[in-house]
Amino acid sequence: MPEVYRQLDDTLGALLARRKSHGRLRKLSNTPPNSVDFSSNGYLSLSTNPVVQKSLLARLAAEVSASENGNRSRGSRRQILGSGGSRLLDGNSLFAESLESKIAAFHGAEAALLFTSAYDANCGLLGCVPQVGDVIVYDELIHASVHDGMRMSRATKKIPFAHDSMSEASRRRCTGVGASRPARQSKNQGLDDVLRQISESEHVRSGRSNVFVCVEGLYSMDGDVVRLNEVVRSVDRHLPSGNGYIVVDEAHSVGVFGNDGRGLVCQLGLEDRVWARVLGFGKAMGCAGGVVLCSSTTRSYLINYARSLIYTTSMAFTSLASIDVVYSYLMDGGAGPLRQDLEKLIRYTHHQLSVLCVRLQVDRCTLHVQEAPSKSPIIPVFTAYPRSLAEHCQRSGFMVRPIVAPTVPAGSERVRICLHSTNTTGEVDGLCNAIGIWVQDRVAVGRDDESAEDHGVAEPQNVFGRVKPRL
Template structure:
């Protein structure tokens, strides 16, 4: 047993680290959701986690109304799975579900993990070998970084995110006519990085080392969409020996893009992408629930044990390899039956075409929000907030509002009844702090208008502060924050 002195020393160390984080303004807290606020923050893009039809479908899947529950396919287990997938946790139900999912996404095979986080870590940590190279987008999700830490690959090279986003690349040029270049100038971009690698390493050049290219389809913080067609064309052109393997994280794009099938299917690239990671905790809406309907209280209890599941779409041989080597699959208890049943219910809904109306409604709302925010940008771009919003309307439900004062703006929106979140460094690079807005199918035009009205109020207020403040720009946000925090916002608003 450790002595009190040792424990105290550890506590002192931990306190010190936390104090440093706090000093840097990076201390994280768990916030309880504010009741009654309009959701412009969660990843539940299609609002499926609150969808009544899906709730009913799930109840049917769970078979709760009958004594003889249809659980034979889950080994009679209504709750936990009983163990790791490799021991007692496998079932006919999960295998059927994997077949349903792989068919829907036009993949040869699928393998379910307990989360997309685990899927990424499992995949990246066990597939690349010591001689292989991982090229990853510098904005890639933390789970890929964690997988890379565990990977045997010694070369992990980042490339500039912008280089795979269509709007910032130069206009498209025919690869063959242009000597294998798409006209990209960025020396840190994917194309330049790969060319340098090919030039300096003959094992890469002659197809003896594998190159894994990791990117996301729809980026969770920037809301921009990767130009996968360009990436596929370029990789195949520069690595004609076929040693380029593209891995696309579709955590945020399934459900939303390509009739729910994701970006890869939307572009018809499923045969040119080596593996896709799909998450069921975002648009698929299966990351637990907050069901407060009294008749469904038992259901609430069940849903509290839901996990955020994820899966990998890949070839049958890659699936078998992962079953043998992916430690995040092997050394963990597999998914519970209610988790699987919820995913199954959502996929039935997607397959039936019923989800289309939600996807269409979501797109209408996205376009409306984009127009409103652009109009704010045009009017306030030279103001104190340092406001910027993406200039091209896309089908992404994630819209970042860049500002110098994301915490102040987010707090203002929250106190006005809208849940939005500030995203600051280190989650995003310094200087790219923003408020992240997520649109959901169940939001309304009126809610979006009110949110934009609230943002406008904040911008006007900041303008007033700027005019009055003689202490310099750097303190405007702090002053705004202090005023908002002390609840004076309402008093100030009539003056604006």
């Protein structure tokens, strides 16, 4: 490396070292081949689904031969690998527009606008719609892409509200020895209180300021679902002038909830009460990309002002085709049996984990799960030693990942299990067995060998208490 760059590298190296000392160093990793996937977000296993894969290949082959046989000059052939530019310049296509119409109709929305990712969709939407004088109220656990959108936004106020005030997490208790998991201690007020206070301002009461309320359909860390009907009631109660606009990020709930996977908003019949939805295709849908479902006017506005749409190359035909193929699969009812398999597996896994906790009489610092069965394929296994547990499971052939602070609040560290419709009960048994062995090993060794220095896990505190537990 040239000497002139050394100084900057030293600075960056020092920042990385500091991050490492806090146990927060991120690294890229590969899933070992043949390990059982309990980690990825492809809940319906669509990206590995042979029917979907074959449809996509047939679609691409048809497009290539149409392009070759269409007597077109080389320069005017259909772009297959790329798109040719920004949507506003050369990156638009009739195919993209008809896909948007298909998606909007499927989800009962007036219009849809594709983005290259749900991250871009959130940034684009929140970055340009709220104006000076407006307020954004957001779930304190909302995804980073909403935060980044808010950073770009000109909204005058951005106010977090306590997650548990509108999520099913607050209604769950935990299984494990000892008391149930205390409710998460939030320093933020609940949504209802936040909206009541905001509505005291003359601008908001009169309807001159708009209030955007941002939630996720399914939260990917706890696997809990937003109580969307209550969000709607709260907005109606405090913003009767109609200036409350609910935004639901359905990145994790599309495909998983609702008829044929239409998502949570459709499941609850709230299409007309939610102002905008952001869907992600990178999770249950098994592809990549995102879309905003909104009114036609909002769509036109985004085309004019959303920087993450305007200043980037639009989706390649290969991406559009894969989204199209997956939607056709859902429309043909293909997701139904997959969801049934998944639901059975969710019940089975939760039951097996609960039985394991009871059988092992395990200290809740070491292991506990929520008492109420999960409604989603995301099942957190709470432990003060997430890295140790995850490493053990990985060595045993099961890919699960540790989730530590600051991704989740300190004291609620966990190993996250993500289920897929292609996982089997035998695989779940194998995972539970591995978890059981890990617990027994800890009991046998009778020591706590996971320290913040060695493994980068935040010292157990709050929920788990400052004193490290002994088994």
